[in-house]
Amino acid sequence: MTTPGHPHFAWRDGELHVEQLRVSELARRHGTPLFVYSKASMLASLSAYQRGFAGRKSKICYAMKANSSLGVLQVFAQAGCGFDIVSGGELERALAVGAPARDIIFSGVGKTRAEMARALEVGIGCFNVESEAELEVLSEVASTHGRTAPVSIRVNPNVDPKTHPYISTGLKDNKFGIAHERTLAAYCRAAELPGLRVVGIDCHIGSQITDSSPYMDAMERVLDLVEGIEAAGIRLQHIDFGGGLGIDYQGVLPPAADQLWSRLLARLDARGYGDRELMIEPGRSLVGNAGICVTEVLYLKPGEQKNFCIVDAAMNDLPRPAMYEAYHAILPVKPRSGADESSYDVVGPVCESGDWLGRNRQLAVQPGDLLAVLSAGAYCMSMASNYNTRSRPAEVLVDGDRAHLIREREQVSDLMRGERLVR
Numbered sequence: 001m002t003t004p005g006h007p008h009f010a011w012r013d014g015e016l017h018v019e020q021l022r023v024s025e026l027a028r029r030h031g032t033p034l035f036v037y038s039k040a041s042m043l044a045s046l047s048a049y050q051r052g053f054a055g056r057k058s059k060i061c062y063a064m065k066a067n068s069s070l071g072v073l074q075v076f077a078q079a080g081c082g083f084d085i086v087s088g089g090e091l092e093r094a095l096a097v098g099a100p101a102r103d104i105i106f107s108g109v110g111k112t113r114a115e116m117a118r119a120l121e122v123g124i125g126c127f128n129v130e131s132e133a134e135l136e137v138l139s140e141v142a143s144t145h146g147r148t149a150p151v152s153i154r155v156n157p158n159v160d161p162k163t164h165p166y167i168s169t170g171l172k173d174n175k176f177g178i179a180h181e182r183t184l185a186a187y188c189r190a191a192e193l194p195g196l197r198v199v200g201i202d203c204h205i206g207s208q209i210t211d212s213s214p215y216m217d218a219m220e221r222v223l224d225l226v227e228g229i230e231a232a233g234i235r236l237q238h239i240d241f242g243g244g245l246g247i248d249y250q251g252v253l254p255p256a257a258d259q260l261w262s263r264l265l266a267r268l269d270a271r272g273y274g275d276r277e278l279m280i281e282p283g284r285s286l287v288g289n290a291g292i293c294v295t296e297v298l299y300l301k302p303g304e305q306k307n308f309c310i311v312d313a314a315m316n317d318l319p320r321p322a323m324y325e326a327y328h329a330i331l332p333v334k335p336r337s338g339a340d341e342s343s344y345d346v347v348g349p350v351c352e353s354g355d356w357l358g359r360n361r362q363l364a365v366q367p368g369d370l371l372a373v374l375s376a377g378a379y380c381m382s383m384a385s386n387y388n389t390r391s392r393p394a395e396v397l398v399d400g401d402r403a404h405l406i407r408e409r410e411q412v413s414d415l416m417r418g419e420r421l422v423r
């Protein structure tokens with residue numbers, strides 16, 4: 001059996017495999033909780049975008065905040081992706097895997113002067129500027145360092161991505177981007193600032209978008225702006241439509257990347273902008289369904305109202321349910337055939353009632369069994385914390401019949417490093 005959206009994760013001979021390898025064997029070798037990623041799954045997601053852009057001048061910049069582990073970045077760097085970064089730390093990670101600086105674009109509303117200076121020093125491809133104040137500061141920093149900063153302005157197209165409020169970013173009252181009405185003025189200012197060179201325009205309307213209409217709307221609005229900006233004599237070399245395409249967590253299927261883009265490109269051509277370099281910044285849709293988190297059942301705790309299945313992974317490892325009430329499928333690694341199922345809330349050991357991974361799940365499990373939390377490739381490890389002084393999990397990248405440990409499990413000594421007793 002294969003779960004929809006997860007073709008590289010399949011149950012064969014009574015147990016879950018990732019590509020050619022048994023998950024139970026990886027858990028035995030590396031312990032739990034454990035993140036396991038499929039390289040083939042990442043490349044398959046990427047190839048849907050590549051098919052969509054075949055024959056176009058385009059650049060796919062992986063939004064690395066979705067999963068910034070070096071072994072994951074390496075997969076995308078080797079596949080020719082650029083990177084969308086949101087901090088100086090992410091810049092160093094991209095450089096560490098050998099990404100050419102010109103393929104790095106820098107998003108985010110709060111870039112510091114130090115981050116700007118470092119990005120200018122290495123020569124990144126574009127700063128996605130998010131406010132008029134940032135334009136001024138960036139120009140100043142660039143001039144001080146004798147450089148010219150390539151800039152794109154992130155515009156806020158004010159479209160509703162119809163997703164969770166915490167992950168929608170393209171509405172008027174979000175902190176992101178420059179309002180539609182201010183865009184032309186901001187471009188005129190950028191064009192006259194001595195430290196800047198205008199190269200493009202960008203937008204990013206939200207995350208986990210499962211419908212094509214917000215993208216269609218955003219494209220029309222961005223192209224309206226492009227018309228106005230170019231009429232003012234400012235030429236835009238690239239148009240960046242951001243990321244945000246959703247994945248299947250629970251049977252809600254977003255459009256396939258290649259189909260979505262064939263519709264969008266048709267509109268782009270119809271409006272006469274088909275010759276521009278296209279950029280996109282997908283994160284979740286490249287890695288989300290390429291990862292699982294393997295966890296061991298510690299205790300079963302039956303109750304009057306609810307039964308709890310207490311596992312060794314928690315909200316510090318998998319923050320999405322606690323943060324967004326997100327759904328992740330949770331399935332036994334070795335299903336007990338014929339055993340009676342009960343309804344459980346799957347919870348972790350952290351001392352918070354918000355520490356749950358799944359609610360009302362039908363499971364036939366016993367302590368010591370392994371469970372797989374699906375769709376855990378994006379916004380899990382990269383958001384993991386050490387709350388409750390819990391070490392972050394190890395990560396394994398599976399490539400066919402080979403498993404590469406790409407991150408060791410943290411030691412408690414790692415967590416206390418840098419702390420000092422008062423003397």
Ligand SMILES: *Cc1c(COP(=O)(O)O)cnc(C)c1O
Nearest residue numbers: 063107207243244281282283284
């Ligand atoms: C987070 C983010 C992305 C990626 O979003 P996904 O939903 O993971 O595809 C792209 N661009 C910007 C500016 C972002 O902040």
